[in-house]
Amino acid sequence: MSPEMANTTYRRNHFFLLLLIGFISSVSSDELEFLLNLKTALAESDTKVFDSWRSDNSVCNFTGITCDDSGSSVKEIDLSHQNLAGSIPFDSICQLQSLEKLAFGFNYLNGSVTEDLNKCSKLTYLDLGNNIFSGPIPDISSMNGLLYLYVNNSGFSGTFPWSSLENMTKLVVLSIGDNLFDQTPFPKQVLKLLNLNWLYMANCSIGGEIPAGIGDLKELINFEISSNYITGEIPKEISKLVKLWMLQLWANNLTGTLPVGLRNLTNLQFFDASTNYLEGDLSEIRYLNKLKSLQLFENELSGEIPPELGEFKQLVNLSLYRNQLTGKLPPQLGSLSDFNFIDVSENFLSGQIPPNMCKNGKMTELLILQNNFTGEIPASYSDCKTLTRFRVSNNMLSGVVPSGIWGLPNAEIIDIATNDLEGGITSDIANAKTLAQIFATHNRLSGELPPEISKATSLNMIDLSHNQFSGKVPATIGELTQLTSLHFDNNKFSGEIPKSLHSCASLTDINMAYNSFSGQIPAALGWLPTLNSLNLSCNQLSGQIPSSLSSPRLSLLDLSHNKLAGAIPESLSIEAYNGSFAGNPGLCSQKVSYFRRCSSDSRGTSSVLRTAITCFSIASAIVLVFLAYFCYLKNKNQKDDQSRSLKEDSWNVKSFHVLGFVEDDILDSIKEQNLIGKGGSGQVYRASLKNGVELAVKHIRNSDSVHRKRKHSGKQDSSEFDTEVETLSSIRHVNVVKLYCSITSEESNLLVYEYLPNGSLWDRLHTSKKLGLDWETRYGIAVGAAKGLEYLHHGCEKPVIHRDVKSSNILLDEHLKPRIADFGLAKIVQTDSTHGSTHVIAGTHGYIAPEYGYTYKVNEKSDVYSFGVVLMELVTGKKPMESEYGENKDIVYWVCSKLKNKETVLSLVDSSIPDLYKEDTIKVLKIAILCTSRLPALRPTMRTVVKMLEEAEPCKLVSIIITKDDDGKKKNDKILF
Template sequence: MSPERDRKILLLIIIGFISGVCSDEHELVWSLKTALAESNTKLFESWKPNISVCEFAGITCDDTGSLVKEIDLSNQNIRGSIPFESVCQLQSLEKLSLGFNFLHGSVTEDLNKCSRLTYLDLGNNLFTGVMPDISSMIGLSYLYVNKSGFSGTFPWASLESMPELVVLSVGDNPFDPTPFPEQVVKLTNLTWLYMANCSIGGQIPAGIGQLTKLINFEISSNDISGPIPSEIAKLLNLWQLELFSNNLTGKLPVGLRNLTNLQFFDASMNHLQGDLSEVKFLSQLKSLQLFENQLTGEIPPEIGEFKQLVNLSLYRNQLTGPLPQQLGSWSDFNFIDVSENLLNGSIPPHMCHNNKMTELLILQNNFTGAIPATYADCKTMSRFRVSNNMLSGVVPSGIWGLPKAKIIDIANNNLEGSITSDIQDATTLGQIFAAHNRLSGELPQEIVKAASLNTIDLSHNHLSGEVPATIGGLKHLDTLHLDNNKFIGEIPNSLGLCDSLSDINLAFNSFSGGIPASLGRLPTLNSLNLSSNQLSGEIPGSLSSLRLSLLDLSYNKLVGAIPESLSIEAYNGSFAGNQGLCSQKVTYFRRCSSYSGGVSSWIRIVISCLSVGSVVCLLILAYLCYLKTKGGKEGAAAEMPWNVKSFHVLSFMEGDIIDSMKEENLIGRGGSGQVYRVSLKNGMDLAVKYMRNVDSGVRAKRQLAGGIQKEFEAEVETLSSIRHVNVVKLYCSITSQDQESRVLVYEYLANGSLWDRLHDSSNQKLGGLDWITRYEIAVGAAKGLEYLHHGCERPIIHRDVKSSNILLDEYLKPRIADFGLAKIGRTDTCTQLIAGTHGYIAPEYGYTYKVNEKSDVYSFGVVLMELVTGRKPIEAEYGENKDMVYWVCSKLKNKESVLSLVDSSISEGYKEDTIKVLKIAIMCTSRLPTLRPTMREVVKMLEEANPCKLVAIINLSKDKQNVLM
């Protein structure tokens, strides 16, 4: 056989081998397209069976042009499960990048067969289950599994075989809690270490100093304790250091000053102490975040010379002294929050030097001097908050007209000047807080052009003149406080057009004329205070239709009869100081008479005195009889002394409540006690929650008592100060002196809970809920939560939002109830127990124990799904360990399958309207909290989805938009 023939045979063998290999490679890659067929992406349009796999989009081959070297399908909107068994047979595969998609399902041990990988990215997906062993990938340099959905135990031991690892990104996953993994500090080639929010505990080891190549180190939102180790000062290449939301203690370590390349430093929400002396050397900083610690001392003046600094957040510490006056004058300064410290001096004037600043927050300090005029030209400002200081001088007129401002808060200072016509330019302004200043002049007519206003608080100033008659044009107005000023003229009748108004306080002015009857038509009005004015005429009968928690018309010049429905004990002091009023029921007013003649005035006085005396005697006799009867009763409840704390004017005694807590009045039982319906003699119905420690074991009894005590205190603290039409009213708390028994007295809601009306078959006799009613319940409940999150001085997180905690009154208007798990104040705080109800709990709360408003938003999204589908959050049909959110998302394939989600009892004509609400529900239940809207945004979207009018279609996130539109 000739050499030439041998070469030809060999060439044919090689060609055949390569052809076989190419055929195999093509088949293996093609399996990806088959597995991801449900994806909505143009990526696969170039994947055709008759072309080389190397021509496929996202595929890179080696130098031979035949073997697949890289697969990069990241950020392509692909969904489905990856066939790793096939993919890992690609013998030259070095890079597998699948991040930022919607991949789901579990990842099998077949992944470990991709032993040649140097780059693996599975991050930002929706995988489930445990991440498998990857110890075979001994050449791996880049590992991204952050925000991938993996749970269980991370295979930390696999890292021991990866000495070349440069990037390790495992954060934002619900892994099992573990101390800081010792394998990590041995990876001396690391430049990027992202371990945030993945259940790391213990202390940062001293060995972290060995990772001298680190550029980025993030271990925030974990359970790290102890001090920041001094060895961290060895990481001279650090560009970013993120330690926030842990339990770190001690001082900023000596040597931190050595990190001169540091640009982003965040150690906020810890328990750090000491001063900022180490920070003054970090001149390259762009962002410094140390809020919510216990730091003391002054802010180093050197920080004012930092030419790159754009963000400074030091709020809720104990810092003293002035702010550096050059602060922000060198760069595109964006944000400052130094609120709730002990700072003094004047406001640095040049922080909006380049017109890039968005937020100036310095409230609750001791700042003095005037508001610098430079901020009147800060067109980018969205939040201007300088309240609770000692500022003086005239408010620069341009402040009122900042075109992008959402909140102007100058309350509790000594500021002067007037509210100028510039306010017409504040088209995005939602809230004005200017109470307790020395503002003067008239309220400008142009305020009506600030159409986004929902809160106006100008109380305790020297404002005068008439309130603009057109103020009713502020359609979003919720709160109007103009009390303690010098306003004159009539109360504008147009206020009755502000359908969102819930709180009006015009007390202590000189308003005259009559009370506008239009106020009685405000559907959400909850508090009305018109006291201490010069109002005259009769009380409009339209006020009788309001359900007010506060009504005060005292000290005016009102005449005529008090409407019968307002003549109740709860409003006893509401009409004092109006000599011309009369009543058939309120005893301390003269009786109304239909004729002018008759008995002379002195005889009427005698009769009145005798009548009052008789009533007093009867009351004394009745009380003595009550005491005698009470003394003869058996049982601890009747005999024990009680302490009462009232939060509204009461028309009952504690005895009326205690005596009615009988078995025949029992309407419910819960984990913390029983609920009774109490009907008073005056026709009023109350709901009474009775909480008592009954466990016989001493230790168990103490634990139970502690739990009930915390729940009781949480509910009282939350509800005692709330005044909102969509939050259940707490009249009073009653506590036994031995602290063994606790009673909460609420308004009684006749139609039970939303859960009962939707899911309890025994309630079918009450009739189903049509879509209009369901929609109104959704809006009302949303407004209640919006008030809790945004309308209180400190945000309130409910933590147990569900349909059984949304109660319905006789008109099916909703009230948010049961605040036993509520948290008040700072968000993103940790708790050691998962609070809430299965099916409603946000996924991140289940593994991070973090409390914030977005957890409530998720739960409310589930409630919206209940209203649309009529189904329960947990049903067998969804599958094992699956809930309604999973089930709904699995049906978003086409319009027909989406419409099949709608409760069959809802009229066909409203099904398109229900889909608008379903879109909102899907946004509320986004897996990532940052993608969920705020409750304020939810309310706005729901109002736009009103089935009773034409509305704009709500945009949904890209992954759902094509299916739902």
């Protein structure tokens, strides 16, 4: 080549190189612009990830950005877990021509995902999961090279674009669960994704049966389709999925047996098909020896637990409660693994408790209550320091309770009730620093209570009733300041009732009946601010009845069958309380005819006063008669019908507390002028008694169909109603409304409650009765209502699920202290007793937990969700459903849509709450968000909610008062309230 030609060739190549460099530079410039647009869109995010995203920096050096090998194009954007907020500008991002990975998982991104996403056609990895988007997922059919698709738990709704999956035959991961998609049968497009190894479709409204074609997805290692509408049987073809590591089918409506061939899934480590309608035995499970977690609770399974489970070396979690299982637990169960949890409660299991489940010192919960277990409690559990819950009640266990059980350092509950156990509570209890509840009723425990019980400072409930404990109750018991319930009844205790109990300011329930207590009743018991029930009957108590007992608002007072003497305090000396003092021949009363008259030196009401009262009564009676006659003339026909309907019925009264009224007092109150409320289950009237006491009466008129059934079958059909009402009547808690009695007939049911003068929380927040509630009052209402629900869930012998928690069912007394009302009754009164199931979804729109959409088998976590909505009402002042939230949206959606940054979060707080409290309100709002998690398993228990609320107590106010010093200069004095 000549020099001239070589020079020409060089100049030409140099020219093309310059053009190429210029082209590359222009592409980089465009990509920089697209990424800076993304930064601008997410500018309000509380993150430092964008600090390196500057125009003077190479895009390949941006945090979260990966370029291709040439360094000229953006290949990956990974901004997961970066606390991002705002909307993603897909129109810019999808212009990155080489983009293969787009990951925004675990942030707070919101808004809708636009159709521009479909322009990211070269993506192999897309993660939008765990955000708070809204609206549907758009068509993404262009992404036929996609390998990983994560859009789970991100607030999406509408119809999922199933047709987009038809060409995504390379998909390895499909994760779309925990979204509000429209209900659809199991999508056939999924069955063509033969390369899938991870399929997560839990809680996304999938219905119908699992198709046999699921067996074709032979690469699956994870298959989760829980919390849906799935029906029918588990297909036998599932046995073809031999690579399965996790199989989650819980909370559906599956029937039939565990399919033959399930034994082929020998790689299975996590299997959960709980809360379905499965039946048959567990024989297929015996071959799955790699299982770590087996959960089949709340089904209809029967037969024996395979003995092979005792040889499983990886099994750490076994939950089979509420089935019909029989036989023994494998004796070696848990001995070969780091076993940590067992719950086989409410079955028909027998034999002895396997002794080695805590052999490796990892066990946290041992729950075997309500079975037929026999033998002794193995001594090995005395050394199980990790145990938090030890529940073996309602069995046939015998022998001495190992002393170390009482001193388990991490135990929260020790429940050994209703067995045939012996021994006593030992001094080891001093080590039980976290112990909150002891249930030991109905055993043969004996001996004295050790004074070291005072060291278990977390105790809030002690039930030692129906045992053989003796001796004095140690005075140190007064150091248990968190104590709310104390049951020592039906034992052999003696000596005086400790005066130190007055230090237990949270006590609501004391029962020391049927013992040998002597001495006087401590007056200090009457000073307990929350005492609701006091039973000291059948002892050897002497002296006078302390007048201080008139102070508490006692729903139950029983001092009968003692050696009390003197005058019954005037405030208690009414006929309604005569049963409370029976069997005390030394008592006297000027008023109650059942007792001898007190001596004349205890003068009664003067004759002048009696005359005045009599005249006033006559005058009042005349006025009332006149008013009644006037009302009678005004509404004659209506009153005649109602009066005849009520008065002519034959009524059956069941009282649950000492009553100071008769049925006619209640029947007379059922009239229009006393109407104070209406609900789905009946009308509520106020009854004003002659003694000044006011009551609330719910009138529930039976439907014609139920009435006809009762005419044919007598009163049998009302037995279920009576039984459930009696269960509710046993509830005694300062934050649960008091049910005095039920009055029933063939036509109607009357429920008589205490009257709460300040109406409901709904009234005070949202209606014309709206009352300015400061934050401290709102906080107090939140804590009180939470404690009421905690009692229903955790403090009753069997948990009570409210099913209709809402602000209108939280009533307020004269001091604005809350009471939970109407728990369970809406379901009870609408039950068809023939079939024993309700035909009406319990709950109120805006408060109903999401799982109600796909199953009626709700539990306590549904109440937790509803209570979370109430907390949102208290913080925001908003109603659960308002037009500003958007069509078919509620307060939970609205709150979550505002979680962009601190400013938008603070904007949620009710404007009437001062700024200095807003940080405190956000603490409560965070609890509300936890309570309203879409997955029930992620919601806290009410016990945890109470603890979190107590930790969120408002800071004390510091008031700045401007004063002057001695020189006349202004100074600021801080006064702490």
